[in-house]
Amino acid sequence: MPFKAGNISPDNQERINKILEVIIAYAGLDFTKKTEVKGSDDDVLDAIGAGVNMLGEELQTSTISLKEKEHLLKEIHHRVKNNLQIVSSLLNLQSESIKDPALLNLVTASRNRIHSIALVHEMLYASVDLTNIEMGDYIKKLSNNIRNSLSIPGSDVQFEFEINPCFLDIDRMVPVGLILNEIITNSFKYAFPNGKGIISIGIHSLHGRYILLIKDNGVGVPAGFELEKNSNLGLQLIKILTEQINGELNINFENGFSYSITFN
Amino acid sequence: MNTLIPPANALNLTSFKTWMGDDGICRTVTKELAEINLEQAMENSVAVSSLYKDRKFPLLIDARNIKYMSKEARKFFSTNGRDIKITCFGIMVKSPLSRVIGNFFMGLNKPEIPARLFDSEADALQWLKQYR
Secondary structure, X not given: OOOOHHHOOHHHHHXXXXXXXXXXXXXXXXXXXXXXXXXXXOXXXXXXXXXXXXXXXXXXXXXXXXXXXXXXXXXHHHHHHHHHHHHHHHHHHHHHOOOOHHHHHHHHHHHHHHHHHHHHHHHHHHOOOOOEEEHHHHHHHHHHHHHHHHOOOOOEEEEEEEEOOOEEEHHHHXXXXXXXXXXXXXXXXXHOOOOEEEEEEEEEEEOOEEEEEEEEOOOOOOOOOOOOOOOOHHHHHHHHHHHHOOOEEEEEOOOOXXXXXXXX | OOOOOOOXXXXXXXXXXXXXXXXXXXXXEEOOOEEEOHHHHHHHHHHHHHOOOOOOEEEEEEOOOEEEEOHHHHHHHOOOOOOOOEEEEEEXXXXXXXXXXXXXXXXXXXXXXXXXXXXXXXXXXXXXXOOO
16 A cells, blocks of 8 residues: 555654655765664654664765775875876986986986876876866976976977866876877977977867867978988877877878877 | 563573573574664674584574664674574564664675574574574
């Protein structure tokens, strides 16, 4: 026989409301509330209340366990970031005693690559869900760091950003961060001999895929330039990392350099 | 509500009365409106184990008068990972409240030994006898 609303006495309606309040509190992860259980025979509301109380106890344990795991994950990101920063700082110290410009370039490039990964962990550590990073924020921080690292006195390289809000997880963020680092670094090193220029960075999503566009308005390449024959480590890295995220890479060097990377 | 009637020599615990039946089946009955926490669960477990002579035995738990069992007590009663002297246990439930507690316990804690809920003492004893 159905339990019809018309059959409910005012007292029982009050008890049902209280049980509902407790359920709503549990839904908000507040486990301090309990329903009152009288322990009387054949009282269905007593039984429902007891069931809700026990459910709350079980959920509370699971929630605490989940919070402990989140805390642990946060701690791991924090430590990874700190350790990578130590390595980066060591390379920085080392670079102060290097006189050979070629060797100095290599050390600086390595330091920036490490920083691009450390930044992922730093931002994951500070993120709400410890899983995804807002791309725009990351791109701006990374770009500024590269400029601080590679700018020469008197230079004026500006960034233009056109970024749609999007989030990436760590599996894609690390390769994408390294790709950005290589491309921006290449522009700083080769595109602006007079120290002045603009690097445009955009990211958009289309039909479930992301399109990352990086372009500089620099000098481009000399006539007869062949990309395959002049491929440096940076470009090789860009290709490998694009494959890692199952992306497609297109490079155009007609007016400055522009890169387009499409990935899921 | 009618429950098992303990004999005079039953162990009188905080929330239970526990004894060994002549049929080799141990009985434990919760007291009126018993609220079982971990301490009382452990007290009962010690009492049940004290009845062990040379072979393990089935246990009949009469929970028809129970009012509450804490999460810790539920976990403890699941017997998982403990050295126990029982081969199985049956839980007698009747009121909606005891049914909910019994079903919640069985559903979430998955005891390592055979365990079942029963409505009647006769059915419970019939099932428990095979594990003597």
